[in-house]
Amino acid sequence: MSILIKQGRVIDPANKRDGVFDLLIEKGKIVKIEENITDSAQTVIKAQGKIVSPGLVDMHVHLREPGREDKETVSSGTLAAAKGGVTSVLAMPNTEPAIDSESIVNLLASIIKKDAKVKAYISAAITKGRDGKKITDFKNLKKAGAIAVSDDGCSVDSKTIMLKALEEAKKEDILVICHCEDHSLSKKGVMNKGFFSTKLGLCGISKESEYKMVARDIELAKKTGARIHIAHVSCKESVEIIAKAKAKGIRVSAETAPHYFSLIDESVSGYDTNMKMNPPLRGVADCQAIKKGLADGAIDAIASDHAPHTINEKAIEFDRAAFGVVGLETELAVAITELIDTGMLTWLQLIAKMSLNPSRILNLNQGSLGINSPADVIVISPDKEWVVEEENIISQSKNSSFLGKKLKGLIDYTICQGKIVYQSQ
Amino acid sequence: MEKWTKKDLLGLEELSREEIEHVLSTAESFKEVSTREIKKVPALRGKTVVNLFYEPSTRTRVSFEVAAKRLSADVINVAIETSSVKKGETLTDTGKNIEALKADIIVVRHSSSGAPAMLAESLKANVVNAGDGWHEHPTQALLDMFTLKEKIGRIQGLKVSIVGDIAHSRVARSNIWGLTKLGALVTVCAPKVLIPEGIEQMGVRVTHDIDQALKDADAVNVLRMQFERDESAAFPKQLEYFKTFGITSQRLKKLKKNIIVMHPGPINRGIEISSEVADGENSVILEQVTNGIAVRMAALFLVSNSQQE
Amino acid sequence: MSKERIILSDQDIKKILQRLAHQIVEKNINPGELVLIGIQTRGVYIAQRVQAIIKEIESQEIPLGILGITLYRDDLTTIGPNPVVKETKIGFDIKGKRVILIDDVLFTGRTVRAALDEIMDFGRPQGIELLVLVDRGHRELPIRADYVGKNMPTSKDELVEVKLKEADSLDQVTIKTKNGKVD
Numbered sequence: 066m067s068i069l070i071k072q073g074r075v076i077d078p079a080n081k082r083d084g085v086f087d088l089l090i091e092k093g094k095i096v097k098i099e100e101n102i103t104d105s106a107q108t109v110i111k112a113q114g115k116i117v118s119p120g121l122v123d124m125h126v127h128l129r130e131p132g133r134e135d136k137e138t139v140s141s142g143t144l145a146a147a148k149g150g151v152t153s154v155l156a157m158p159n160t161e162p163a164i165d166s167e168s169i170v171n172l173l174a175s176i177i178k179k180d181a182k183v184k185a186y187i188s189a190a191i192t193k194g195r196d197g198k199k200i201t202d203f204k205n206l207k208k209a210g211a212i213a214v215s216d217d218g219c220s221v222d223s224k225t226i227m228l229k230a231l232e233e234a235k236k237e238d239i240l241v242i243c244h245c246e247d248h249s250l251s252k253k254g255v256m257n258k259g260f261f262s263t264k265l266g267l268c269g270i271s272k273e274s275e276y277k278m279v280a281r282d283i284e285l286a287k288k289t290g291a292r293i294h295i296a297h298v299s300c301k302e303s304v305e306i307i308a309k310a311k312a313k314g315i316r317v318s319a320e321t322a323p324h325y326f327s328l329i330d331e332s333v334s335g336y337d338t339n340m341k342m343n344p345p346l347r348g349v350a351d352c353q354a355i356k357k358g359l360a361d362g363a364i365d366a367i368a369s370d371h372a373p374h375t376i377n378e379k380a381i382e383f384d385r386a387a388f389g390v391v392g393l394e395t396e397l398a399v400a401i402t403e404l405i406d407t408g409m410l411t412w413l414q415l416i417a418k419m420s421l422n423p424s425r426i427l428n429l430n431q432g433s434l435g436i437n438s439p440a441d442v443i444v445i446s447p448d449k450e451w452v453v454e455e456e457n458i459i460s461q462s463k464n465s466s467f468l469g470k471k472l473k474g475l476i477d478y479t480i481c482q483g484k485i486v487y488q489s490q
Numbered sequence: 491m492e493k494w495t496k497k498d499l500l501g502l503e504e505l506s507r508e509e510i511e512h513v514l515s516t517a518e519s520f521k522e523v524s525t526r527e528i529k530k531v532p533a534l535r536g537k538t539v540v541n542l543f544y545e546p547s548t549r550t551r552v553s554f555e556v557a558a559k560r561l562s563a564d565v566i567n568v569a570i571e572t573s574s575v576k577k578g579e580t581l582t583d584t585g586k587n588i589e590a591l592k593a594d595i596i597v598v599r600h601s602s603s604g605a606p607a608m609l610a611e612s613l614k615a616n617v618v619n620a621g622d623g624w625h626e627h628p629t630q631a632l633l634d635m636f637t638l639k640e641k642i643g644r645i646q647g648l649k650v651s652i653v654g655d656i657a658h659s660r661v662a663r664s665n666i667w668g669l670t671k672l673g674a675l676v677t678v679c680a681p682k683v684l685i686p687e688g689i690e691q692m693g694v695r696v697t698h699d700i701d702q703a704l705k706d707a708d709a710v711n712v713l714r715m716q717f718e719r720d721e722s723a724a725f726p727k728q729l730e731y732f733k734t735f736g737i738t739s740q741r742l743k744k745l746k747k748n749i750i751v752m753h754p755g756p757i758n759r760g761i762e763i764s765s766e767v768a769d770g771e772n773s774v775i776l777e778q779v780t781n782g783i784a785v786r787m788a789a790l791f792l793v794s795n796s797q798q799e
Numbered sequence: 800m801s802k803e804r805i806i807l808s809d810q811d812i813k814k815i816l817q818r819l820a821h822q823i824v825e826k827n828i829n830p831g832e833l834v835l836i837g838i839q840t841r842g843v844y845i846a847q848r849v850q851a852i853i854k855e856i857e858s859q860e861i862p863l864g865i866l867g868i869t870l871y872r873d874d875l876t877t878i879g880p881n882p883v884v885k886e887t888k889i890g891f892d893i894k895g896k897r898v899i900l901i902d903d904v905l906f907t908g909r910t911v912r913a914a915l916d917e918i919m920d921f922g923r924p925q926g927i928e929l930l931v932l933v934d935r936g937h938r939e940l941p942i943r944a945d946y947v948g949k950n951m952p953t954s955k956d957e958l959v960e961v962k963l964k965e966a967d968s969l970d971q972v973t974i975k976t977k978n979g980k981v982d
Contacts, residue, residue, distance in 0.1 A: 266603035336607060382604065384603065384623070526921060527921065532916070791870075
């Protein structure tokens with residue numbers, strides 16, 4: 066199968082390319098990228114006025130399989146990914162049961178092989194049952210195919226156990242993805258602690274509960290030399306701590322999610338449970354600090370933290386509703402609306418944050434449009450406006466923070482390993 | 491006020507100054523009904539009021555029940571233990587079931603902030619918030635303001651101090667919204683751990699010195715302290731609290747003036763207020779209870795006759 | 800544009816109230832049994848004036864009560880202007896008394912029905928009589944007035960407006976059609 070994409074504006078941060086080119090895909094690889102390609106191809110995509118970039122690599126996705134197929138499955142989640150321009154996802158291990166043994170990694174891998182519409186990678190748990198007590202077998206998990214470990218959803222509370230985990234991770238050369246939350250501080254909190262939690266009478270989650278744990282994990286990374294990645298950074302102080310650590314040469318990378326640079330805690334007013342996630346939406350200053358952190362490089366990546374929940378877990382009292390929102394189908398549009406349109410990031414920077422950088426953090430050979438690279442390519446209509454509605458969300462769960470909002474930027478084609486896996490109508 | 495347009499009474503934050511004043515003046519007319527030999531008017535005859543209480547509360551529930559009955563409504567009390575909710579139906583389902591029984595007004599008390607708003611959104615019935623989490627308790631604040639107005643004649647320019655666990659108090663929040671809208675100067679006073687973040691943005695002054703709070707005030711609203719609520723060590727101990735923040739006659743004597751002492755009840759004698767003060771001449775605690783009926787009659791009457799735009 | 804026609808001037812009103820007060824006194828030999836109850840808002844003002852005239856005649860002050868009938872209305876749930884609850888104040892025991900119920904205009908009779916119900920909730924009077932300044936007809940209930948200032952045939956869509964100094968800065972009764980035309 067061959068695909069020729071004509072006259073799109075090619076954005077390829079790996080090769081520092083930003084210009085109008087033709088791009089030819091054959092047998093799952095990029096074979097040519099030139100100003101004018103005259104070769105014939107089975108499929109020709111006219112991409113004038115459109116953006117052509119590497120497929121997005123989303124390193125924080127909850128596919129919910131095995132165990133919570135009522136929320137999402139590998140099949141439905143990766144289909145949603147394709148619609149959002151995401152060609153690689155990293156599946157988080159807080160499934161039921163947790164991905165904490167080789168056999169469960171194997172099980173998930175077999176489901177992925179059978180059902181996944183795009184590439185799906187596996188993160189295993191740091192501790193057995195993600196309870197923060199007993200470390201899993203990193204060596205064998207890696208051998209079975211896990212490319213990172215994380216107890217996402219929880220921190221490893223005990224410093225001793227986290228230290229041990231990082232020592233082990235260093236030895237096995239596996240990335241540790243840190244969910245940073247000091248539970249003794251966040252307690253029963255359900256939204257950001259501040260004026261709006263006071264006004265709404267909701268229990269607050271302090272920023273301290275996040276950044277103190279970021280600081281602790283960075284300290285342990287420094288001590289052990291392990292590679293850590295800070296998940297879903299939401300507040301200003303965390304950005305500052307990460308920037309300082311990077312300046313000191315500590316091996317730390319960080320991601321944020323689109324809702325943290327587009328929404329603030331005020332959005333919780335009205336008790337909209339689609340504004341409930343962990344960490345919570347923060348204040349205006351934090352939102353700006355996240356944008357700045359993306360621009361100056363303190364934050365390496367944007368990941369959706371796609372967290373599907375059924376309506377039964379969301380259409381209830383705010384304090385009882387589940388944390389988390391879906392994001393695969395909106396992340397690029399939110400980023401274009403909030404970061405490109407506002408001039409915070411260039412296209413090269415944005416695509417790096419959503420493709421090349423996460424790929425490098427995860428040691429994947431992706432996020433590049435270089436010759437012979439795997440043909441994970443997307444075609445974007447950057448100016449097309451659309452309104453997020455439940456009906457147009459194809460994820461099994463509809464818990465989006467952006468319902469009813471107008472966004473800019475729509476995916477026309479998602480090509481994964483040389484095959485068109487999504488095409489807009 | 492031309493028209494009462496609110497289908498529900500969810501909180502004082504969403505009411506305008508005019509709307510609050512309208513409730514208070516309507517309540518004035520209702521107060522007379524309770525002094526009649528036949529304490530009943532037919533205003534809500536044939537209407538069904540359901541008291542849906544997810545939290546145990548005798549006094550608010552009884553007050554609403556009496557108010558509804560004096561308006562000739564039929565009243566049904568439904569108490570649901572929150573602990574059983576986990577297995578049971580959702581709040582919205584319960585609400586819809588009650589509505590299917592042709593209830594006209596649902597008075598709801600819930601431990602989750604925002605629960606009445608959620609109910610109101612999904613139901614045609616009028617919803618009156620009888621206290622939700624730490625969020626609002628509008629009828630309590632309205633009766634507090636009604637009592638103040640009755641005692642002093644105005645709210646505008648009054649200095650009112652609210653003392654106690656502000657962080658976990660819906661009574662405090664509703665009072666702050668209502669009093670500031672009507673032009674009172676509100677001070678909140680509590681130990682640091684009981685002052686919630688950003689409360690100043692609601693237009694109040696914060697102090698940790700009880701004598702300062704009393705010195706400036708025309709009235710003090712003393713909140714019930716619930717020591718069983720918090721297990722953390724940061725929470726002050728009972729005796730220590732009474733010593734530093736308790737409203738005692740010694741403290742009041744020092745003021746050399748008449749200060750009105752209010753309390754939403756039930757009172758903890760010797761914890762946030764001394765018996766002497768609670769039963770003394772500054773206290774209007776029992777009048778608050780009486781006024782609560784008039785205010786709740788007004789609330790039920792107004793939402794029931796609301797004209798949505 | 801709606802046209803107004805003046806039905807009663809301030810002098811007319813003055814004369815009428817004099818006459819009605821005298822009728823009351825004539826009919827009720829024992830003024831000690833008599834009480835007046837005015838319906839909010841203009842019925843109260845008329846009652847106060849009647850009270851003053853009787854005082855001149857009999858040099859005795861007849862007790863006066865105020866009735867806000869909103870809560871007894873039968874049209875609370877139908878569409879209409881939002882009801883404003885006006886105060887009721889009856890500071891005496893009505894048991895065994897002869898009540899003169901006073902209102903400005905008698906129309907459908909529904910207000911009087913509500914007032915009768917409300918008075919009954921205060922006790923059992925010996926009897927109730929009705930005084931109105933204007934009876935404009937179109938009764939929907941079997942109610943008639945005992946003391947009528949002026950019988951005034953109207954059509955249903957006409958508007959009878961009573962203005963009294965206490966609220967409106969002049970004494971005057973006018974009639975106008977809702978669509979602006981006077982027949």
